[in-house]
Amino acid sequence: MTGLALALLVGAGAQETAPPRVIKMTAKKFEYSPAEIHLKRGEHVILELTSLDRKHGFKLPELGIRSDVLPGNTARIELTPEKAGRFPFACDVFCGDGHEDMTGTLIVDP
Amino acid sequence: MQFDRRELMKLLGFGGVVIGSGLPGFSLAASKGKPAEDFMFLQLSDSHWGFSGPPNPEADRTLKEAVQAVNASKEKPDFIVFTGDLTHTTDDDALRRKRMTEFKTIVSELRVPKVYFLAGEHDAALDKGQAYQEHFGVLHQSFVHKGVHFITLDNVSDPQGAVGDTQIDWLKSELGKLDKDAPIVVLTHRPLFDLAPQWDWATADGAKVLSVLEPYRHLTVFYGHIHQENHRTTGNIAHHSAKSLIFPLPAPMSVPKKQPVAWDPQHPGKGLGYREIEVKDKGRALTLEEYDVKGARV
DSSP states (O other): OHHHHHHHHHHHHHHHTOOOEEEEEEEETTEEESSEEEEETTOOEEEEEEESSSOEEEEEGGGTEEEEEOBTOOEEEEEOOOSOEEEEEEOOSOOSTTGGGOEEEEEEEO | OOSOHHHHHHHHTSTTOOOOSSSTTHHHHHHSOOOTTOEEEEEEOOOOBTOOSTTOTTTTTHHHHHHHHHHHOSSOOSEEEEESOOBOOOSOHHHHHHHHHHHHHHHTTOOSSOEEEEOOHHHHTTTTTHHHHHHHOOSSEEEEETTEEEEEOOOSSSTTOOOOHHHHHHHHHHHHTSOTTSEEEEEOSSOSSOSBGGGTBSOTTHHHHHHHHTTOSEEEEEEOSSSSOEEEEETTEEEEEOOOSSOOOOSTTSSSSOOOOOOOTTSTTTTOOEEEEEEEGGGTEEEEEEEOTTSOBO
């Protein structure tokens, strides 16, 4: 009995401490790479964003996420989406002729 | 006008604002005597001078056509306000100034007593409004016209599209001088509310600004940025966006990716135009009329 309980505890502990998946992203005029990010509902991930040229932004309003994205710096955004769907994100720091095209989509599969 | 009657009636309940003509109920107001305080102004927006590309193969003519249409109109406005994106953005500081100079030359042909300008992010975000101020003056201001208080707000020279606490303090100070029933028109480039933040159609600290505006019972906001008519209310406040003078954009979040509506060679200039605002009843009743770039009512 004690052995079973211990095994369950260890199993649960191992699951909780599993490191989040890190997704590296870059931003530059006027695109993100990757521009489409797939993850599963409930998956714990960290988006690591850096800029290759100038200051950009990363805004994902439906999940309440917003960050500056700067050259020489890494913005880390931790999230665990609880609902499936397609969530658009965009640069919200005006960056020039093409700023309006600087968009992407976070796709959360069920 | 592009909105349904249900929305129209909803809007009628706010701030004494009346929208539209040629609809039941509006002819009565229009036929009444015209007190001295009544006046009319025009809103032109988003001319993006310097843009070239398939969304508008006549980009070097559209603004000039609008100027000609305004000058040809029998009804003369007291003033015109341009609600931003006068020029199309460029990384080249010299080219930005050249476009601003060209724009000023074109609109100097307008035969109206006064023209007010606001910046858009295309004019002001890359250099924090430096070139804009050299050509057009201040980034925000207030003025009174025939008893109506006009306030222009800058939500573009900050590249993130915020008004900022300093300007909000100034706004509080301006409004603090006024009675809660005073007629007020606020002019901005970006929407002050979250119309579609996924498309950058919002103001970063818009909620803070709206909380300052909300106590005023006869306050209307006119803005540009989204290249189409849109009529919304938040609390007591009616918000009206204007068509552009370069290319239309799709309705908010109506397509997966925001892109200009394709130019229609069968109907050149479709979806472009400007707006007339008649101000009556001591500033408490506004009537909106939409015109295409050739000056025909739409």
